Amino acid sequence: MLGADKGQSGSLKGEGLVIGIVRARFNDAITSKLADNCLAELAAMGVLDKHITQVTVPGALEVPVALKAMADSDDYDALIALGCIIRGETYHFELVANESGAGVTRISLDHQIPIANAILTVENEAQAWARTEEKGRDAARVAVEMANLMDDLL
Template identity: 85%
Template sequence: MQGADKGQSGSLNGDDLSIGIVRARFNDALTTKLAEACLAELAACGVKDKNVLQVTVPGALEVPIALKAMAESEDYDALIALGCIIRGETYHFELVSNESGAGVSRVSLDHEIPIANAILTVENEAQAWARAEEKGRDAARVAIEMANLMDDLL
């Protein structure tokens, strides 16, 4: 038996939201592009500049611990993870991709806070550039929508 669909979904109205962003500096030009697109979309959705805090960390493996600190502060309605991992010739790509992704998910579930994961995992730099702007915008929309949905549900 299925429950009734109440039609609840998070809106893209960011007027009253506080958003935390953690950006990895590794592949800096790409993660800067992700951040620029993300910040522009947050503003377009009504999130005020004063309600956005962006911090940087060295790389994707450091993103989860910064997200954890932000989540523990309880100052944010949603968080955003930005980074870029490009496949190399060794197993390191898989390690960084898997562990950063697992860490982001763990923080979200442990702290019951939405986290938009826009850590790109790509085969080459061309793929990263092709995705950076859209993934940055998408991360902003996901964070806003999920923050509003969680507010509706809880």
Template identity: 75%
Template sequence: MQAADKGQATDLDGTDLRIGIVQARFNEKLTQQLATSCIDELVALGVSAKHIKHVTVPGALEVPIALNAMAESGRFDALVALGCIIRGETYHFELVANESGAGVTRIALDHELPIANAILTVENEEQAWARAEEKGRDAARVAVEMANLLEDLS
């Protein structure tokens, strides 16, 4: 049985990778925690701070357009989407969650570029705080692993 059949070890070496991060400012304290955790983890994985481009946008619905611009630039090996959507009393939660998620996925597929989607969709602020730090770190690991995997597959 080949290694691929048994399950491969993940490649989390971020050396020489270029990563773009788009952070929604809505629920900014929470999204800043996501960003801080993500950037800290990227650096811990070997991504040079000078190879991390971090931009902010007003909210989760604006994340895909910034991701698209980054993807079209050809300067990044992977991207990260950061945001926090907390359920309210109206249908707006579903609209924002569904449309931002669909936009992120479409850009990843259209550009064949990995995008770690760490736009939290939660019921309340307590749930968001319970997830923010770990989801930021997870997004960094996903971005690095998928950038390396796609490089190996090309």
């Protein structure tokens, strides 16, 4: 029915979902805390540990490559990108932030797989720490909700 609102929205029930997580090692303490919070939220929504694959890459620019390999496998209902880019004194911040974000989006669209992008882009380390709990948990919720929504839509 053209123009009809399907009334669909993804649920936050993670039972049976298979999730892939790619975490950048750069700023390791911060990204590890993001991952801890993400995993805790996935567990709270019912995603089993055995249905979660975690890989670690050197930095944010490498995250899309690993996400693409996971998306190519067709083994996952949703993916999660975790990283932390802190502004420095050079243009490198913009390059890494823009290119990693564009890569994540491109893979999601090309493969029609939800990817929760929780690659923090912040001015300083204090801002990163202030965001680790909520952004880690939010990434898990986005992945589960979108996986369920895509299942309903496709």
